Amino acid sequence: MLTNINITGIYVLDQDEALDFYVGKLGLEVGSDVDMGFMRWLTVHLPGDPDHQLLLEVPGGSPAHSAETAAQLRDLVTKGAMGAVVIFNTDDCQKLFEELSAKGVEFTDKPTKQPYGIDCAFRDPFGNHIRATQRVEGPVEVTDEDIARWSGK
DSSP states (O other): OOOOOOEEEEEOSOHHHHHIIIIIITOOEEEEEEEOSSOEEEEEEOTTOTTSEEEEEOTTSSTTSOHHHHHHHHHHHHTTTTOEEEEEEOSOHHHHHHHHHHTTOEEEEEEEEETTEEEEEEEOTTOOEEEEEEEOSSOOOOOHHHHHHHHTO
């Protein structure tokens, strides 16, 4: 039986730049940084949560992809076409937005009330789409304005 998710992969174009972003700006910690000869195995995780790691993988950095496939993956990452690669939880979405904005993080959505709480979205230096959610307990008050915004009207 499967018991949990241990590692989730994120394609990055430069692992050192990824470390600067995920560790230097977001505050994650390095889990593993191993030169395997054919690839660099680089993982990061939230402080105090080493059981849930993000693998910062370079397309074409392992034998899993041909050169052509690696080029296509790099193009998709750069375009932000990989979808939400990770969704973090936060205790204070507005504070997170302010702190990361001050560090130069590019936000695509400011903190916004949603049916499940408050969330925001930002990109890593490669174009990957990341969200952060401040969950709320109990029912969320929804206004007509919220419904119109969610429906695009």
